[in-house]
Amino acid sequence: MENFTNVTIDTTQLPKFEEVEFSILHPNYWKVTLITLSVFFLIIGIGVGFLFYFNEEIAPYISQIGIIYVVLLLLVLFFSRMSFKKKGFAFRTHDVLFRHGIIATNTLVIPYNRVQHVALHEGLISRFFGLAKIEIFTAGGSSSDIEIPGIAKEQAENIKQLLMGKIQKQL
Numbered sequence: 001m002e003n004f005t006n007v008t009i010d011t012t013q014l015p016k017f018e019e020v021e022f023s024i025l026h027p028n029y030w031k032v033t034l035i036t037l038s039v040f041f042l043i044i045g046i047g048v049g050f051l052f053y054f055n056e057e058i059a060p061y062i063s064q065i066g067i068i069y070v071v072l073l074l075l076v077l078f079f080s081r082m083s084f085k086k087k088g089f090a091f092r093t094h095d096v097l098f099r100h101g102i103i104a105t106n107t108l109v110i111p112y113n114r115v116q117h118v119a120l121h122e123g124l125i126s127r128f129f130g131l132a133k134i135e136i137f138t139a140g141g142s143s144s145d146i147e148i149p150g151i152a153k154e155q156a157e158n159i160k161q162l163l164m165g166k167i168q169k170q171l
Helices: 028-054 056-086 124-128 153-170
Strands: 088-091 095-100 106-111 115-121 131-138 146-152
Touching (some): 028 056, 028 124, 056 095, 095 146, 124 131, 131 153, 146 153
Antiparallel strands (some): 088 095, 095 106, 115 131, 131 146
């Protein structure tokens, strides 16, 4: 215990993750988001249409519900676009970073030595545009810690290989 030291660290000299150059999501991911939202709002619209058709008591409220529907659609589109623009990822020598958020920006940093498993997923619509999603799992959780969507499939496969190589080096 004689060699024990506990030196204060100058936190002003630590590297800043905010200065990292983040890669943006593939532009086609915005198209995937728009198609997904369109399908969602189409289903909602059909449901509301059936409700009006089979329930005559709410027929006088069709204009109010229509306005609410359009305002909700526009708000979801606006916030989805803001979210798309803020998302970014970076791979550094020792860790992976993912930035996301709409109002508050969150940055997740996971050191490679904490990565346990990596998964690559392609959704039906994403596959059409040649995109994939990388999921990074750390110890102790049943769900992924980072999900990076909207990456070109070839790039996503390269990222998966990079992360798998980092995992193998730890073993």
